Amino acid sequence: MIKLLIVDDEQVEREGLEAILKKAFPGLAIRQAKNGKAAVRVAGEFMPDIILMDIKMPGMSGLEAVEQISTAFPETKFVMVTAYDTFEYARQAIKLGVKDYLLKPSKASEIIATVGNVLAQIQEEWKETSHQQATLRKALALAETDIVTQLLFDHVHEVHLDMLVEMLGIRSTDEQFVMSVLLPAGGEGNYAAIKEKVRITSSCWVGALYGRQLPIIVFRDQEIKFRSQAVSLANEILSLAKSGDSPGWFVGIGxxxxxxxxxxxxxQESLIATMDPNQPRRFRFYSDVPVLDATADYSVAKQREKQFFDQIRLGKWDELYTDFMELIRRYENESADLVQIQQRMLELLWIASRIMSEIGVEAEFPLYSFQASDYRQLRAETGHLLERMRQSYLKHYNRLEADTIQTIKKYIVDHSHKDISLEYLGKKVGLSPIYISKMFKEKLGINYIDFLTECRMEKAKKLMVDPEKSLKEITFEVGYHEPNYFSKVFKKMYGLSPTEYRRTLLWKKG
Structure with missing residues (x-):
């Protein structure tokens, strides 16, 4: 409902205007104020969309009231109502952004036409704002999945990390943890329901679905204990499981x-926590995962797991092989139980398989074909499984066309004004978002989101040469939905705000 405020020191004038407008526009919510000072007070409570403001009133004049109200509520539209048709009043009114004016006395048809024009303008702006908000929500959903992907699998440039956090509008805290949700085969349709469920329950960012695994960055609620918050959220997610596919659901908590x-x-910890989904409960904390290497320091063993994780993700197979063999040799020197150590190696290989699946590499699930009778057999069989995984990795990598990265690069350059996400690019070229992020960084030495930003900023600089284009228009043309965010990114990259940069262009041109 559009709200209108009538300001006039003559009650008969106020009542007359209200009667005319209620008859012509029955949907309007109308309030009155008897002077400028009252108008400022009522505007603060009522927050009108349009104000019919008399100019000459005792105490605070209409123009003074307009100046104060427009400072607090810049979107409010004003129509001045006055018996004084002078240039000076008109000049001041235009300077204050007044949309129109009515001369006393005015015919009912003139009042209706003038107010009707302003109402039509307000409705058009609302329609445009609604469209922009819908577009922004869509863009923020893409930004959310992308920032999760970049945080978990690559480095996010501080320009994007700081401002995307601000843009997302989801409360973040100084502490967070990650949950990895494993879904049953064919359970991808639960993505939207999970996202809605965690939105209600906690402050978090939901990543993209990779195969059957969904990562969620959860921000700590300092009012309750970490384990209580995590258990509560895990149970909420697991409540979405149908009775038939319940065993396929599992939540790992880092x-x-x-x-x-x-x-x-x-x-990485949340992934390790999902290694054995055959638990009595359908969730597991990383801190509850037993360390089979009882002779080693706990933190050292966990650090080793993370090192294996990064070696596989980056394709450092020679380093991985050497570290596996060194680990087995150390266990042998300590005379550790062979059955337990083979199980430990299987767990680490299982992590490797999970990581490969995430970056889009199809590989057989690693299983030992027999129980090793000595450490020599364990080394040989472990080396054999690692080699099979390496071959799958190389086969996948070599299968990619040599110009895939150039295809992606060209697409980003040509379509930088659109909402381009890693997930969308992945579907376009048939690769996982994580793999594209990795490949883009390796081949071009830059994150895809930084490259996209550079393309947008270069296009913005070219558009700024045209003095007829407003910065708001340029913001939308280059692919952003929020002028303030565009300005912050531009200044972070070039050291000048868009306004300052444009001023330097005009100065050089002059």
Whole structure:
């Protein structure tokens, strides 16, 4: 409902205007104020969309009231009502952004036409704002999945990390942890329901679905204990499971961390926590995963797991092979139980298989074909499984066309004004979002989101040469939905705000 405020020191004038407008526009919510000072007070409570303001009133004049109200509510539209048709009043009114004016006395038809024009303008702006908000919501959903992907699998440039966090509008805290949700085969349709469920329950960012695994960055609620918050959220997610596919659901929970840049560690921990989904409960904390290497320091064993994780993700197979063999040799020197150590190696190989699946590499699930009778057999069989996984990795990598990255690069350059996400690019070229992120960084030495930003900023600089284009128009043309965010990114990259940069262009041109 559009709200209208009538301001006039003559009650008969106020009543007359209200009667005319109620008859012509029955949907309007109308309030009155008897002077400028009252108008400022009523505007603060009523927050009108349009104000019919008399100019000459005792005490605070109409123009003074307009100046104060427009400062607090810049979207409010004003129509001045006056018996004084002078240039000076008109000049001041235009300077204050007044949309129109009515001369006393005015015919009912003139009042209706003038107010009707302003109402039509307000409705058009609302329609445009609604469209922009819908577009922004869509863009923010893409930004959310992308920032999770970048945080967990790559480095996010501080320009994007700081401002995307601000844009997303989801309350973040100084501490967070990652949950990895494993879904049953064919359970991808639960994505929207999970996202809605966690939105209601906790402050979090939901990533993209990779195969059957969904990562969620959860921000700590300092009012309750970490385990209580995690268990509550895990149970909420698991409540979405249907009775038939309940065994396919499992939630791994990583440890809390103090920085967004450390979330990859919590993510790795959450994956390790899903290694054995055959648990009495359908969720498991990383801190509850037993360390089979009883002779080793706990933190050292966990650090080794993370090292294996990164070696596989980056394709460092020679390093991985050497570290596996060294680990088995150390177990042998300590005379550790062979059955337990083979199980330990299988767990680590299982992590490797999970990571490969996430980056789009199809590989057989690693299984030992027999129980090793000595450490020599264990080394040989472990090396054999690692080699099979390496071959799957190389086969996948070599199958990619040599110009895939150039295809992606060209698409981003040509379509930088659109909402381009890693997930969308993945579907376009048939690769996983994680793999594209990795490949883009390796081949071009830059994150895809930084490359996309550079394309947009270069296009913006070219558009700024045209003085007829407003910065708001340029914001939308280059692919952003929020002028303030565009300005912050531009200044972060070039050291000048868009306004300052454009001023330098005009100065050089002059």
């Amino acid at each position: 440890n809390p961390c103090r920085s967004l840049n450390q979330t990859r560690q919590s993510y």
